[in-house]
Amino acid sequence: MGQFDFSIRTPVKGVRGLGSAKSGTGHFWQQRLTAVALVPLVLAFIAIVICASGRDYEAARALVGHPLTSIILLLFVVTGAIHGRLGLQVVIEDYVHHEGCKVAAVIANTLFTAAVAIAAIFAVLKISFGV
Amino acid sequence: MAEAKAPTTPRAVARPLSPHLQIYKLTWTMAMSVIHRATGVALYAGTLLLVYWLVSLAAGPDAFATAQAVFGSAIGRFVLFGYTWALLHHLAGGLRHFVWDLGYGYDLKTRMGMARATLIVSGILTVVLWAIGLSVG
Numbered sequence: 001m002g003q004f005d006f007s008i009r010t011p012v013k014g015v016r017g018l019g020s021a022k023s024g025t026g027h028f029w030q031q032r033l034t035a036v037a038l039v040p041l042v043l044a045f046i047a048i049v050i051c052a053s054g055r056d057y058e059a060a061r062a063l064v065g066h067p068l069t070s071i072i073l074l075l076f077v078v079t080g081a082i083h084g085r086l087g088l089q090v091v092i093e094d095y096v097h098h099e100g101c102k103v104a105a106v107i108a109n110t111l112f113t114a115a116v117a118i119a120a121i122f123a124v125l126k127i128s129f130g131v
Numbered sequence: 132m133a134e135a136k137a138p139t140t141p142r143a144v145a146r147p148l149s150p151h152l153q154i155y156k157l158t159w160t161m162a163m164s165v166i167h168r169a170t171g172v173a174l175y176a177g178t179l180l181l182v183y184w185l186v187s188l189a190a191g192p193d194a195f196a197t198a199q200a201v202f203g204s205a206i207g208r209f210v211l212f213g214y215t216w217a218l219l220h221h222l223a224g225g226l227r228h229f230v231w232d233l234g235y236g237y238d239l240k241t242r243m244g245m246a247r248a249t250l251i252v253s254g255i256l257t258v259v260l261w262a263i264g265l266s267v268g
Contacts, residue, residue, distance in 0.1 A: 035228075046215075046260060051267070053267060057195045060188055088172065091171075120182045
């Protein structure tokens with residue numbers, strides 16, 4: 001029968017009843033929250049880098065090791081790492097369509113940003129504590 | 132009844148798809164959207180520069196001297212200049228998104244103006260900050 005050769009079913013039947021992905025607007029909200037925090041942090045970071053440029057080793061250590069500078073740098077690195085992780089995750093989800101590759105890339109994204117943040121935190125604390 | 136065929140699976144149905152990027156004429160807002168994402172990815176990679184600088188400073192005078200030489204070279208300065216612009220452009224683009232998040236700036240004139248301002252402001256600020264940095268350093 002000709003009239004049964006097509007279907008008006010849509011892919012929505014495949015997800016109906018399965019519920020949401022259980023994260024809601026969490027990703028969006030964290031992205032914007034870190035973005036708001038990064039506005040003053042980026043400006044402070046640029047000021048620190050300009051102050052540090054041209055300084056010798058001891059003077060650069062004194063600047064980075066100052067409590068105020070250290071705290072600003074730590075806030076910038078941690079907030080930036082979270083913001084970058086969220087941002088790159090969206091890029092991965094947009095362009096990597098193979099499910100296995102996508103999961104691997106999202107995991108690698110988290111591990112990479114965590115490693116970058118920990119290395120920077122370690123360095124700043126080491127300088128600041130004078131070890 | 133026996134003659135009725137089972138409905139085809141949804142995937143087999145050829146539905147019209149929305150046209151992709153290259154179909155449209157390039158506009159300022161589209162270009163700034165692409166650049167916002169590109170600068171974000173560049174900054175993601177560029178964070179390694181900051182980590183290298185901090186770790187070398189923590190490691191000792193020799194490692195720091197090497198890092199200073201790398202950043203002070205022609206290629207190093209070029210990369211840092213690009214990093215500065217990417218940072219400022221992404222910052223300006225982010226402010227534009229805050230305006231939209233608050234529900235403003237959706238009309239044609241405003242969004243075109245903001246898109247152009249993003250590029251102009253980030254370009255001028257990059258040059259000004261480097262002028263300050265070079266005069267200080």
